[in-house]
Amino acid sequence: MLTSEVEEGNLDSIELEGADESHQDLSGLTVCACTFTRVDFSSTLLCGTSIVDTLFEDCELSHADFSKAHLTRVRFVGCSLKGASFVEAQLKECTFTSCHSTWAMFSSSSMRKTVFSQCQLGECDFSSLKAKALSIRDSDLTRSSFLGTMLSTLDLRGSDITGIFVSDTMRELRGARLDVPQLIQLSGLLGIELI
Numbered sequence: 001m002l003t004s005e006v007e008e009g010n011l012d013s014i015e016l017e018g019a020d021e022s023h024q025d026l027s028g029l030t031v032c033a034c035t036f037t038r039v040d041f042s043s044t045l046l047c048g049t050s051i052v053d054t055l056f057e058d059c060e061l062s063h064a065d066f067s068k069a070h071l072t073r074v075r076f077v078g079c080s081l082k083g084a085s086f087v088e089a090q091l092k093e094c095t096f097t098s099c100h101s102t103w104a105m106f107s108s109s110s111m112r113k114t115v116f117s118q119c120q121l122g123e124c125d126f127s128s129l130k131a132k133a134l135s136i137r138d139s140d141l142t143r144s145s146f147l148g149t150m151l152s153t154l155d156l157r158g159s160d161i162t163g164i165f166v167s168d169t170m171r172e173l174r175g176a177r178l179d180v181p182q183l184i185q186l187s188g189l190l191g192i193e194l195i
Contacts (some may be wrong), residue, residue, distance in 0.1 A: 003024065022060075109146075151176035161185050 002021050005006040005014055010030045013092040017037040028045040031054055040060040049069045055077070069089045076094070081101040089109045096116045105125045116136040116176030131154055138158040145165040166172040170189070178186070183194040187194050 146170070146172050150174070156182065164189070 002011065002014070002016065002019075002024065006029065010032070011029065011034055012032050014034045015037075018039070020040045021044055022040045022042040022046065022191045024041075024099055024159075025045045026049060027048075029049050029075055031049060031051040033052070034054045035057070036059050036178065037057045037116065038056065038059065041056075041064050041194040042060050043063045043065075044061075045065050046069055047065055047067045049066070050072075051069065051074050052072045053074075056074045056079050057075075058078045059075075059076075060080050061084050061086045062080050063084060064081070065085045066089050066186075067085050069086070070092075071094050072092045074091075074094045076096045076099050077181055078097070079099045080097055081096075081104050083104045084101065084104075086109050087105050087107050089106075091109065091111045091114045093112070094114045096114075096119050097130070098118050100120045101115070101124060102120055102122045102146050103124065106129060106166040107125045108125045108129070110130040111132070111134045114131075115181060116137075116139050119136075121144055122140050122142040124141070124144045125160060127145050129146075129147070129149040134153065135155040136159050137155065140160045141156070141164060142160055143163040143165070144161075149172055151166075151172050155177070157177075157179055159182075161178075161182050164186075166189070173186070177184045
């Protein structure tokens with residue numbers, strides 16, 4: 001158990017593989033320079049944690065709660081983050097690669113220099129997101145919510161944005177840079193019939 005490795009609220013330079021850390025309360029910890037491989041963190045509370053220079057590889061993080069956490073240079077590779085909560089979290093220079101993150105919640109979070117690549121992000125909540133240099137490339141964003149999030153601040157090239165949710169005024173779309181397939185995906189939302 002990771003709780004036995006905690007020293008004065010810190011986890012430092014831990015390498016953990018194949019462990020079951022599900023349903024734990026790790027809230028408020030400082031995690032630095034750790035590597036977690038195939039670790040089950042499902043339904044684990046990580047609220048208010050500070051995670052720096054850490055790798056999560058092939059980990060199960062479904063329904064994990066990162067609310068109000070601070071993540072800096074954290075890499076998620078091949079992880080399952082279904083229903084994970086990053087509400088009001090701060091992510092800086094983080095990467096998500098080939099992650100399955102359907103139903104994840106990123107509402108009211110802040111992302112700076114963060115990259116999602118080849119991720120399943122269908123039905124995620126990106127509402128009221130504060131983003132700077134955020135890239136979501138070649139990912140599935142089907143039926144995700146961007147209410148109150150300006151798409152002009154995001155790089156969504158190559159991503160499927162079919163059925164995304166924006167406000168009635170569609171102000172979130174102002175200034176968005178879209179490729180041709182994305183324009184086709186938005187045609188129904190814009191009331192355009194393509195023939």
